[in-house]
Amino acid sequence: MKDAASVGELRTLGIFRELSACGRQMLECGMQLNRFADAQTIINKGSSVSGAYVVVSGRLRVYSISPGGNEATLYFINPGEVCILALNCIFNNLKYPAWVQAEPDTRVGVIPSLTYRTLFQNEPSIQNLTVHALSVLVFRLMEELEHVHTLNLNERLAKFILMRSEADGELRMTQSELAAHLGSTREVVAKLLRKLVADRIIQTGRGSIRVMQRQALARLAG
């Protein structure tokens, strides 16, 4: 790997700590680091997958696009997490089934497919990492699917704002992006936000939302 700092960071994040010397060497030789200063799409649906993706810093967003062009966020990949879809593709020789977008200031390590499969066969820690990452994703997807089935858009919006806002209540995101995350349209989101503003539960600004009453929002989230 060309970036020693990133190797250290990955260890700090709890990844690859228990590798054998052999495995570590394989990893450090094979891994490549990609930096994404600006938000940009880095994988398109149907792309071939070159390897396992590990987020070092920043965040990746995995989303689908409807025939009408609307986006819907499937899930996020945070620092220290592995892109499971890419793992799937590696293990099953599939094309990538969705789009991936890097948020600003994101660094991603790429472990070539062959390297990863070899590591998986020989390193218990990689086996556990893989299974655990898959497990977490399965739970997230099931939860999301359940929410889509059981909650209406207003509840999902409230939940999303709660989950994604910072400790100070700030959520920097345009209404269009918000709508994309929820698989809806900007106008509908704007209408729902309007009600929340009228009830003084949130304040809206250009490109940002500020939560004023966290508990009230939590009640609305069902």
Added chain:
Amino acid sequence: MKDAASVGELRTLGIFRELSACGRQMLECGMQLNRFADAQTIINKGSSVSGAYVVVSGRLRVYSISPGGNEATLYFINPGEVCILALNCIFNNLKYPAWVQAEPDTRVGVIPSLTYRTLFQNEPSIQNLTVHALSVLVFRLMEELEHVHTLNLNERLAKFILMRSEADGELRMTQSELAAHLGSTREVVAKLLRKLVADRIIQTGRGSIRVMQRQALARLAG
């Protein structure tokens, strides 16, 4: 395992074929077989998971229940497949996050948690089985999530009937069950089915649907 026929069946289904002698013995000693002659709920949300579930014959249905009481099918587990949620729970010591219902004439093998974790550590074939099963589930869930976001109920209904009907076009299922699978209500499903009947794409009967024009249905499925 108390049922030699089932061990053979599982091998035929491609499971546990490549176990070491030691691993096979562990499995045969520890595995229990449960038979479900009638349709019944076998796991409730929040239950503790006693082990890994392998479907020998029949089918399991995993579903969630909304606060209002509506069911929504998350996915099915077919013969030769493992219940991944149970695996998740085993590896992460979690309670089961959904309900599971056995269809009539279903047999399920249960491998105690400890046995499975030991097998996972030592048997490459179990590692692969686990990762592959998780991968397949992730893809199914993502596909379902994408469909919920991008398709309307009519399209999802058409897709469901297509996927679940037999080769002769027969689908034995009440409209209520159909609605539960889709996370909707009977009345709405009945309304949509009515249109399909009027267009002579399907015929409806008590507890069954017969596909008359498979291609027309496929077009409607988006």
Added chain:
DNA sequence: TCTGTTCTGTATCAATTGCTACACAGGCAC
């Protein structure tokens, strides 16, 4: 400052879906 772009605020109408209510048909037990 001017201009073009992005984002927000708002209104209106259409389509979809959920909810309630009720009639009728088939099957089963008595």
Added chain:
DNA sequence: GTGCCTGTGTAGCAATTGATACAGAACAGA
């Protein structure tokens, strides 16, 4: 037969959501 239960067919209204349209505010750059 009679009554009961389950399942289907249908109607109508309410709520949610999507689609279209347009005006104005904030922002960036020339």
